Amino acid sequence: MIVSLKQLSQDINLKEYLGDTPTAKQKKLFAELAIDVIENRTLDGRTINGGKFKKYSKEYADAKGVTRDSVDLFLKGKMLDGLGRRKSKEKSGTVFVQMKKGKETLKAFNHNTGDTLPKREFFGLTDEEAKAIAKEIAETKEEKRKASAGTGTSLSELRAAIDLLDIEQVD
Numbered sequence: 001m002i003v004s005l006k007q008l009s010q011d012i013n014l015k016e017y018l019g020d021t022p023t024a025k026q027k028k029l030f031a032e033l034a035i036d037v038i039e040n041r042t043l044d045g046r047t048i049n050g051g052k053f054k055k056y057s058k059e060y061a062d063a064k065g066v067t068r069d070s071v072d073l074f075l076k077g078k079m080l081d082g083l084g085r086r087k088s089k090e091k092s093g094t095v096f097v098q099m100k101k102g103k104e105t106l107k108a109f110n111h112n113t114g115d116t117l118p119k120r121e122f123f124g125l126t127d128e129e130a131k132a133i134a135k136e137i138a139e140t141k142e143e144k145r146k147a148s149a150g151t152g153t154s155l156s157e158l159r160a161a162i163d164l165l166d167i168e169q170v171d
Contacts, residue, residue, distance in 0.1 A: 001123075001124050003109060003112055003113060003123070004109065005105075005106060005109055006101070006105065007098065007099075007101070007105065008098060008099040008105055008108050008109060008112065008123050009086075009096060009097065009098035009099070010096075010097050010098070010123075010124050010125060011094050011095075011096050012030070012034070012094060012095050012096075012097065012125060012130060013093060013094050014026070014027060014030060014093050014094055014095055014134075015093035015094075016130075017030075017130050017131060017133070017134035018030070018134050018137065018138075021092060021093055022093060022095075026137055027095050028085075029137055029140075030095050030133055030134070030137060031085035031095045031097055032085075033133045033136065033137070034095070034097050034125050034129075034130075034133060035083045035084070035085070035097065037125060037129050037132075037133065038080075038083060038097075038122065038123065038124070038125065039080050039083065041122065042072065042073050042074075042080060042122040043072045043073075043074060043080075044072070045069075045070065045071045045072050047120065047121045047122065048121045048122060048123065048124050048125075048126060049121065049126075052069070052071070053071035053072075053073070053118075053120040053122075054071070054118040054119065054120055055068040055069050055071060056068050056069075056070075056071055071120065073111060073120060073122060078104055079099075079104045079107050079108055079111075081104075082099045082100045082102070082104035082105065082108065083097070083098075083099060083100075084097070084098060084099075084100050085097055085098070086098055097125070099123065108122075108123055
């Protein structure tokens with residue numbers, strides 16, 4: 001993971017989680033789900049390590065209209081909207097999740113490191129989270145495979161059933 005004033009990013013080796021060479025669809029889905037995991041965890045007030053975020057100051061909580069311990073790093077929604085995927089940096093078997101450049105990257109850096117704000121590590125994906133995402137992708141792939149397989153009745157079996165029932169076929 002790269003954490004600097006100019007960049008917050010994580011390069012995730014999908015071969016480790018999905019095997020072989022992931023398809024473009026798998027890479028896109030993995031990135032979307034990774035961003036969802038980071039956003040949901042953050043909005044739930046939990047750090048990347050599973051702990052609770054440090055409480056808001058009384059002044060900040062009062063201004064936001066919440067309790068001090070309802071920390072979700074969401075005031076105007078711009079910082080978390082800065083999460084994204086950059087394709088140009090991706091290697092064949094990886095996905096690159098990042099904070100888009102700009103003011104929100106600096107804010108995210110300060111939250112993640114505790115530089116000028118209380119430390120509230122939110123960015124990134126753990127190994128367990130990546131494994132859960134990979135499992136969800138595999139289950140989705142398996143469900144699609146089963147759905148495309150249909151009932152398993154072949155065309156020749158259907159024709160034999162029609163002949164057996166002596167039903168007239170209309171062309």
